[in-house]
Amino acid sequence: MADPASYRPAPGTIPTEPGVYRFRDAHDRVIYVGKAKSLRSRLNSYFTNPALLPPKTHAMVHTAARVEWTIVGSELEALQLEYTWIKEFTPRFNIMYRDDKSYPYLAVTMNEAFPRVQVMRGDRRKGVKYFGPFSPVKAIRETVDTMLRVFPVRTCSAGVFRRAERAGRPCLLGYIDKCSAPCVGNISQEDHYALAEDFVAFMSGDARRFVRQLETQMKDAVAELDYESAARYRDDIQALHKVFERNTVVLSEDTEADIFGLVEDELEAAVQVFHVRGGRIRGQRGWVVEKVDDTTEGQLVEQLLQQVYGGLDDTSRIPREVLIPFAPTNPKDISTWLTGLRGANVSVRVPQRGDKKALLETVVENAEAALKLHKVKRSGDITNRSLAIQELQEALGMEEPPLRIECFDISHVQGTNVVASMVVFEDGLPKKRDYRKFNISEEGSRDDTASMFEVITRRFANYLRQRAKTAHPVLEHADEQAADATDETLGQHEAELEEKNDKFAYPPSLVVVDGGQAQVSAANRALEELGLDAEITVVGLAKRLEEIWLPEDPFPVILPRSSEGLYLLQRVRDEAHRFAITAHRSKRSKAMIGSELDLIPGLGATKQKALRAHFKSMKRIRAASVSELQEAPGIGPKLAQTIHDHFASAEKTVAVNMTTGEVQEES
Known part of the structure; x- marks a missing residue:
């Protein structure tokens, strides 16, 4: 890769006028085209500190071997020249929106003796009426198929038309009345042309005239007891209404x-x-x-x-x-x-x-x-998921592929209601039943690094306890009973082991934390104290430049923006952030919705719920006697007395004698 300093223009040589610039690589290919109101200001931004550039821009300036520019008279000229060069060179580092398809249009070839209805792309032709653009093409074909019932204009190619003309037999559409079959003289050239003009008029917006005309013909057929024709007109009206439904008016008709x-x-x-x-x-x-x-x-x-x-x-x-x-x-x-x-x-x-x-x-x-x-x-494609896991293994120097990834994020508002989230991805897909949230202690709420240290410690301390529990007691018990253990007994032990194997029993291959070097260091220190730093790889994904930080590494790992590995890490990080935000909002809402019952010592959430369920309202709880309070589940005599005394004391108010200024308590 080239060093941007090796081709940086000398100071003062870049003009300050508006213009367009091109970066070229060592093979003289244009890799990026841009425009600027001031060329000097814009180009200097690429060379001032390349290390701080976004990953794609960083890759571009290190891929380039030289930069050149053209001065123009105005920003409008710069806009025009920029597009001309992007179209000419299709630079790899420019955003490209256009695909390889042109707009599909419904066209009627009014420049032919026997006009044809068809789907057209590309350049417009003289004498052809165009409607659209429509997308997808299926929508055009459905509209044409419906319209042909009322306006049976030909849709066949010139070759098919001539072949039917020579054979004297129409094609299938002619037999099912979706073509008036001018190829065999079923309709004159003048009448077919008039039919095509009606088709064009309908598509141009003059639809009501044809609907009214069909309604009149249907009524006349009914009056003459020609119910077969009336039914045909009715179906034609429904077909036109169907076309209306596909093209609902959403704005004024001149829009x-x-x-x-x-x-x-x-x-x-x-x-x-x-x-x-x-x-x-x-x-x-x-x-x-x-x-x-x-x-x-x-x-x-x-x-x-x-x-x-x-x-x-x-x-x-x-x-x-x-x-x-x-x-x-x-x-x-x-x-x-x-x-x-x-x-x-x-x-x-x-x-x-x-x-x-x-x-x-x-x-x-x-x-x-x-x-x-x-x-x-993209995430559901097993090939992409496998590639992502392989890319991460190679980029992070892991011995085994990261088949299980756990990501941790901290959420709070100015250090209050601090919660942490843990999300789990296995084989590149979320495993939501293993998601967990943690309430952070007051000590861990000092800052994000302390919170991260606490949550990593708690998560993997639980893992070590589960590992010890599954590795020793059940196996020792099995050894003691080995002489007369049956398959049924071993099966029971396995079932008990599975029940005890809770959410923290499985270690991840990779731990991802949302943040930079500070958060990674805190997480790694927690793993070191638990003796797991050699078993588990920990990295941080910083949101500003999407760089990957490793413990004790002064420089981050930069993956290409198109990397499936980076995409997977972003999905994991964003999911952890979403889950943490949800948990934090829930905790904050509960904290904001306080209750007078929270002030009573010894009355926890479960007993508060039991009180509310028994008495149905706070008014009844306040008015209840000690014996009535004991009727609620879980409320004993001592707690009932505490609750009663709390509300009795709360009923006393402090009044001020306005004459003497004395403070007196009243019940």
């Missing part, structure tokens, strides 16, 4: 907008877009991409719009409105750039209220679901 939702975590970002045309959702697309830098939300949105719209061959597909969840870093430049591409005004904005904001929230929910589904699929 043309693309609505983007974006959700991200430390490693990946999920994007969903709804294409609204004529007020209807015509299609939906989505991507899940790997983040390659500490990119802000605004930068993610800017790069998304660059790549989605910059690659369009037909720029008329850019809508009048682009609704986004976060403002891009340069909203005016993005809007100006899109306006230049479309040749008409394009509004780029974040909706603040109304139906458009509500629809944007729906798109964001779709993005959240897509990211969760992506992670579930």
